[in-house]
Amino acid sequence: MVVLNARREGDRVTVTREILEQCVNRKSLLYDKNGEEHYNLISALHKSMRNSDPDAAVYWLARMLEAGEDPLYVARRLIRFASEDVGLADPRALELCTAAYQASHFIGMPECTVNLTQAVVYLSVAPKSNALYRAYESAKKDALHMLAEPVPLVIRNAPTRLMKELHYGEGYQYAHDTEEKLTDMQCLPDSLLGRQYYEPTAQGLEGRVKERLEKIRAWKMERQPKIHKGEKT
Numbered sequence: 001m002v003v004l005n006a007r008r009e010g011d012r013v014t015v016t017r018e019i020l021e022q023c024v025n026r027k028s029l030l031y032d033k034n035g036e037e038h039y040n041l042i043s044a045l046h047k048s049m050r051n052s053d054p055d056a057a058v059y060w061l062a063r064m065l066e067a068g069e070d071p072l073y074v075a076r077r078l079i080r081f082a083s084e085d086v087g088l089a090d091p092r093a094l095e096l097c098t099a100a101y102q103a104s105h106f107i108g109m110p111e112c113t114v115n116l117t118q119a120v121v122y123l124s125v126a127p128k129s130n131a132l133y134r135a136y137e138s139a140k141k142d143a144l145h146m147l148a149e150p151v152p153l154v155i156r157n158a159p160t161r162l163m164k165e166l167h168y169g170e171g172y173q174y175a176h177d178t179e180e181k182l183t184d185m186q187c188l189p190d191s192l193l194g195r196q197y198y199e200p201t202a203q204g205l206e207g208r209v210k211e212r213l214e215k216i217r218a219w220k221m222e223r224q225p226k227i228h229k230g231e232k233t
Contacts, residue, residue, distance in 0.1 A: 005068055022068050038069075042077060045120070050085050054124035061120050062113075071112050075101035078119050089129035089204035096122055127204030135198040142192060149189035182216060184223035 001023040007014045041064050048056035064074060079101060082093040100119035104112035158168035173183035188195060196217075200210040 001068075041069075042074075045074075046077070046081060046085075049081060049120060049124045050128065052124055052128070054121045057120045057124045058117055061116060065109065065113055065116070071104040071109055071116060072101065074116055075104045075119070078116070078123060081123055084133045085128055085130055086123060086126045087129045087132040087206065088209050089127040089201065089206040091205060093123060093126050127206075129201045129203045129206050131198060131200050131206065139197045142195065146189070146191065149191055152186050152189065154185055155187055180219065182219055184220055186224070 002015050002020055003013060005019055005023060007016075041060055045057055045060040045064065048054075048060055061074065065071060075097070078097045079094065082097040086093040097119050100112075100115045103115040107115075153167050154169065154171045154173075156163070156168040158164045158170075163169075171185075173185045175181050175183050186193065198213070200206045200213060202210055
């Protein structure tokens with residue numbers, strides 16, 4: 001266990017007193033923090049939570065922590081999961097997981113095990129949505145292939161006289177000045193006009209977001225007929 005959990009630098013293996021103390025005080029669980037089993041267990045935790053199985057998720061959490069995994073590593077993975085797999089279906093998931101990270105940092109092992117368990121169970125039973133993940137991945141494809149697309153003049157900043165003469169910010173509409181708090185101003189480049197990256201689900205609180213966004217898009221569609229309804233990436 002000492003060798004498996006030691007720090008590796010090329011052919012050199014460094015064993016510290018901290019690692020030695022951890023290993024002699026723990027049961028010999030099959031675990032290699034730097035190898036395949038490490039990734040197998042975090043994958044098992046993720047997929048159990050994604051499958052809304054809190055019992056399996058808590059088991060894999062315990063397997064990792066009792067074998068000596070850094071609780072802050074687990075907490076970071078939970079924070080990622082909160083946005084990738086729950087998202088706006090339950091926005092509080094991100095807050096709770098961030099709080100679990102802070103708690104784990106403050107009190108450490110073994111006291112923080114219950115904090116992480118709280119987060120794992122919450123994520124397991126929360127409504128699921130990967131709409132935020134899909135939105136970013138879709139936008140990333142366009143961003144990488146269209147790196148030179150110009151920012152529309154209307155939403156450019158114009159701090160200098162020259163920029164104003166070049167019509168930067170000309171025609172900008174301040175949404176807070178309108179009754180609906182909406183404008184028909186174009187914010188995407190011409191080549192991407194009509195793209196819809198974020199497609200909310202009806203899960204949990206994201207159902208409300210979906211209703212709101214549909215109303216916003218319908219309102220803008222009426223004022224921008226050149227945007228074809230339903231056009232996506």
